[in-house]
Amino acid sequence: MNIGIVGLGLIGGSLGLDLRSQPNLHYVWGISRNQTTCDRAVALGAVDVASQNFASIPQIDRTDVVFICTPISAILSAITSVIPHISQTAIITDVGSVKSSISLQGQMLWSRFVGGHPMAGTAFSGIEAAERSLFQQRVCVLTPGIDRAALEMVRSIWESVGATVYESSPEAHDRAVAWISHLPVIVSAGLLLAAQREGNDEISQLAQKLASSGFRDTSRVGGGNPELGRMMAEYNQTALLDHLYSYQQTLQDLITMIEQGQWQEIQTALEVAQHLRPLYVRE
Ligand code: NAP
Numbered sequence: 001m002n003i004g005i006v007g008l009g010l011i012g013g014s015l016g017l018d019l020r021s022q023p024n025l026h027y028v029w030g031i032s033r034n035q036t037t038c039d040r041a042v043a044l045g046a047v048d049v050a051s052q053n054f055a056s057i058p059q060i061d062r063t064d065v066v067f068i069c070t071p072i073s074a075i076l077s078a079i080t081s082v083i084p085h086i087s088q089t090a091i092i093t094d095v096g097s098v099k100s101s102i103s104l105q106g107q108m109l110w111s112r113f114v115g116g117h118p119m120a121g122t123a124f125s126g127i128e129a130a131e132r133s134l135f136q137q138r139v140c141v142l143t144p145g146i147d148r149a150a151l152e153m154v155r156s157i158w159e160s161v162g163a164t165v166y167e168s169s170p171e172a173h174d175r176a177v178a179w180i181s182h183l184p185v186i187v188s189a190g191l192l193l194a195a196q197r198e199g200n201d202e203i204s205q206l207a208q209k210l211a212s213s214g215f216r217d218t219s220r221v222g223g224g225n226p227e228l229g230r231m232m233a234e235y236n237q238t239a240l241l242d243h244l245y246s247y248q249q250t251l252q253d254l255i256t257m258i259e260q261g262q263w264q265e266i267q268t269a270l271e272v273a274q275h276l277r278p279l280y281v282r283e
Contacts, residue, residue: 001026002059003157004066004086006078008032008041008050010122010225011095012069013130016046018161021132029057031082032127040127054085061087065153067116068094072231075102079109091150093142097177097228098235099170103143112150115143115170117177118163123224136162141177143170178239180280181221182232183247186240188222189229 003019005012008030019026030047031054032038038050051057063086068078075096082092093114096102103115120138122129140163144151155165168176198204222229233240257265 001064001157002062003028004031004057004060004063004082005029005047006031006066006068006082007070007074008037008046008127008130009069010125010129011118011120011134012067013041013044013046013127014120014132014134015067015069015095015118015161016041017044017130017132018135019157020045020048022160027059029060029063031057031078037127041130044127044130046127046130054082057085060085063087063090065091065093065157068092068096071227072096072098072102072235076105076109079106079113083110091147091153093150093154096235097181097232099141099143099168099173101235103145103170107145112147114145114147114151114154116154116158117141117173118158119177119181120163121224121228123220125225125228133162138163140165141168141173142166143168143173174236175239175242178236178243182236182240183243185221185224185229185232186244187247188219190222192219192222 003026005016005028008016012030016028016030019028028047030038030041030050032041032050032052035052038052041047041050049057054060066082066086068075070078075094079092079094089112091112091114092106092110093116094102094106095116095118097117099115099117103113106113106115118135118138118140120134122131122134135158140158142151142154142158142165144167151167158165195207196204198207254266254269257269
């Protein structure tokens with residue numbers, strides 16, 4: 001297949017590495033904002049060719065599928081930019097972490113558009129962060145639109161790099177990921193920011209020296225890519241705020257139990273939490 005990737009960072013670069021590791025199956029071209037990124041993507045083997053300009057990509061008019069892997073704010077404009085260069089039969093899909101603000105508008109721009117979101121990431125960003133097998137045993141959400149055949153084609157590509165595909169409406173996706181992805185980013189960032197409020201330098205430095213696996217786990221997503229976190233908040237504001245208020249109330253309930261020395265109630269709440277975790281996290 002002839003596959004394009006627009007936005008050669010963590011997600012776009014990782015997808016390119018996996019697609020190109022499937023011998024002789026795909027010709028993968030890339031577009032990115034900076035020429036140095038394009039050069040690195042070629043050198044790392046994430047794409048066959050890369051450029052800042054669509055017009056200079058060989059055989060772009062024979063593209064089968066284009067993956068838009070830019071930051072969320074640039075996805076719709078990237079769709080608009082690629083359209084003049086591809087044939088009517090080409091499929092466009094994206095990897096943006098929010099879907100309500102993208103899937104419907106994407107389809108209005110291009111009837112063969114399929115909204116997508118691979119649930120995979122690391123704390124790092126940019127082409128140097130790209131890694132092989134990032135999507136192995138991960139979930140990818142696709143939002144069904146007008147064109148069923150287009151969705152099945154995108155599904156087969158995600159499955160070929162090891163992902164399990166789920167279908168969802170954009171709205172259900174955004175409310176669900178607000179719980180399991182966007183809320184944790186804000187909660188985790190809040191933990192780091194709160195720890196920094198310790199007024200005593202000696203205690204603060206000691207805490208930094210003592211921090212171990214528990215703090216590494218709970219601070220990981222809050223200490224990740226700030227631009228990505230900001231976009232989650234900006235583009236999924238309603239669902240994220242709903243969930244933050246619910247979290248705030250839950251935290252207040254726990255604070256009250258601790259203030260009032262309700263140790264059995266605290267233990268019961270933690271037992272419920274312990275039973276809930278395997279519903280979300282499969283280890
Ligand atoms: P990233 O590492 O920062 O990569 C995005 C790349 O896009 C940048 O390296 C940049 O390349 C390029 N870019 C920026 N604006 C562009 C434009 N207008 N045209 C072409 N290229 C442009 O970010 P990422 O983590 O891969 O995220 C990309 C998308 O994946 C986002 O929509 C995000 O919501 C989604 N996503 C992220 C994660 C995650 O955990 N990171 C998980 C799932 C989905 P230059 O170096 O050339 O500027």
